[in-house]
Amino acid sequence: MQNFNVFGKKVAILGVSLEGTDSARYFVSLGAKVFCCDRRSKAQIGDRVNELEKQGVVLRLGSAYLHNLEEYNLLVRTPGMSLRLPELVTALKSGIKITSQTKLLLELAPCPIIGVTGTKGKGTTATLIAELLSNAGYRVYLGGNVGQPLLSRLPEMTPADLLVLELSSFQLEDGDCSPQVAVVLTVGSDHLANFDPLSTNFHQSQAGYVDAKKNLVRFQKAEDLCVVNADDPVANSFSKFTKAQVVRYSTTTKDSDAGVNKNYLVLKMKGMMTPIIPLTEIKLRGRHNWENILAACLVAQRYEVPVQTMQKVISSFAGLPHRLEKVATVSGITFYNDSFSTTPETAIAAIRSFTEPIILIAGGSEKGADFTKLGEAISKSPVQMAILIGDMAPKIETAIRKFSPHLKIITGLTTMKQIITKAFAEVRPGSVVLLSPAAASFGLFKNYKDRGNQFKAYAQTLTPKTHSA
The missing domain is CATH 3.40.50.720 (NAD(P)-binding Rossmann-like Domain)
Known part of the structure; x- marks a missing residue:
């Protein structure tokens, strides 16, 4: 500095x-x-x-x-x-x-940096890491795509602090410095086209998108740590591009440093898999959130966070706004705001988080996505009806019809008030109304926050039903 x-x-x-x-x-x-x-x-x-x-x-x-x-x-x-x-x-x-601000932070910060990347779960994982570390007594700065910009706060940082950054492919693409701890979550497909009127950036290929993220680990040193998702072949491949110690988490195999065993999240400690928390005590829904928690625990282990602290923080952690956020329960019907879902992969993860009957609200503006896998996932899920909105409604409907020709689909609604009113009229008690768009928000809404906030506001002002639908 x-x-x-x-x-x-x-x-x-x-x-x-x-x-x-x-x-x-x-x-x-x-x-x-x-x-x-x-x-x-x-x-x-x-x-x-x-x-x-x-x-x-x-x-x-x-x-x-x-x-x-x-x-x-x-x-x-x-x-x-x-x-x-x-x-x-x-x-x-x-x-x-x-x-860029990211490059400057990586180059100039006087304290260790923990960087988190992936296609989904970055914000949740980075925030949970920060919570775990701060509850263990560290002074933690949280930034990148979550938290607040931190460059102006560099002068107050000390070597004893920790800096946690959620990092997108755009923040990493011209990087030439890696953090001391790198966390690589599931890497899918995103940012392959640009439809944001305020942006000019996009990746020209899937290979380019993945290569940009590799800068998170590419310049690490032998004393650094790299945490990767062993269940995702792309994320797991990042281990080949780092000199750091590599630790892996998995929800499907036992050959990992953190995983799931007998309804517990477990962490390898002194060669033994140690229970961290029962799955029933986790507020976050979905297997993908188990993955996020396991990744965060491996980082916490690096900084000697006690198991008791992990248990306390994880059991109370409710996640971030617009990420599978439970916003209302009316007449036995629960509304979940997953507006941050702008890709088919994130919508699939959200759908797989439920066993209850689902009314799915999906669609929005173009991001160049292929919805085939989403259509297939819906056919194997408890989705009972889909309300499709925005420019992507026809594409998503085509993907759904390929696998579920008889699923009830509603289109043509143009305001969130109409969407919520229709969903509430159709849904039965014990069901879930899930906003997980799998598409960008431009057109009907200002951004994903506006979309999610409108969903939340209308859901919370619904009048309870006087009889079963």
Whole structure:
């Protein structure tokens, strides 16, 4: 950190997001001349403009926001901005350094870093790791895609602290430094096309997506730790690309360092599989969440968290908003908000978490996904009816009909109020209404949070039924 000197230098923050604003705050504190570049107007950016201008940050907004990047000494890129943009390619060729908040944290943090990646479960696992460690007495910072941006808080961190980062493929794709502890959850398929109007980034192939995530482990050292999902061939293959000690978790085999045995989650301690917690005491639903917990326990073991602390934290951990979040029970009908599910794989995991009859709400905007496996999973599940919404409704319906030609499917609903009202009218007591879209939210909703919050609000204001449906 002592060699990182930007005093008086021109630093451009590319993208005025929450993270970008935090990055600007950090570089202002170091005496840099800070510029924030964004294609949006002041009105579109909103309240962040006032904070930036008060700090003396120069705003370069509008369609020409990426012009003349060669005049800066350092570019700090938002993860949603593609490195393949011609302006960034030109800047790199001219010798301008391009970095990101993630890269800076990995390079400059004075404390050990725990990085978590995968296609699903990153936020849940990273948050649980942070809870386990903080309950064991560590001062923990949680950031990346979950928690708060942390670059401006670097000066307060000490070597005794721990930093937990949830890291996406976009945050890792240009990485050249790995965390001391790397956690690799199930790696499926995502970000192979871009339909977000505020983003330019996507991976040109599945191989590119996976390769970007490998940077989490690629630069580890022998004294580091790599935690991988032994049940997922792609995640397990990451063990070939690290020099670190590798530990594995599995919910299907006994040949692992953490797993499931006789209705307990178990952890190998001193060569013996030790019970951590009964499955019945876990609030999180689904086998995929057992996997997330096992991964977190292996990290906790690294930092000598007592089993009693693991039990206490896991038994009380209810997960994150919009991830299989139980939001209401009305007339014996339970509503689950899984709006963060934007891929078929995450929707499949959600569906497999229930044995109760399900009314599934799925669909949204395009992400370039193939819904065939989702259709097959629905045919083998307790889904009794599907309400399909958005542009992806026809594609999902085709996938469902391939395996379940007689399943009741409802389409054409365009507001969450209509969707909740219809689901409630159709569902019977003892059933589950599950919002697990398997698609992006753009079009009908602002984002996944808006979609989930609307689902929660309408479910919580339903009037109980006076008789059985």
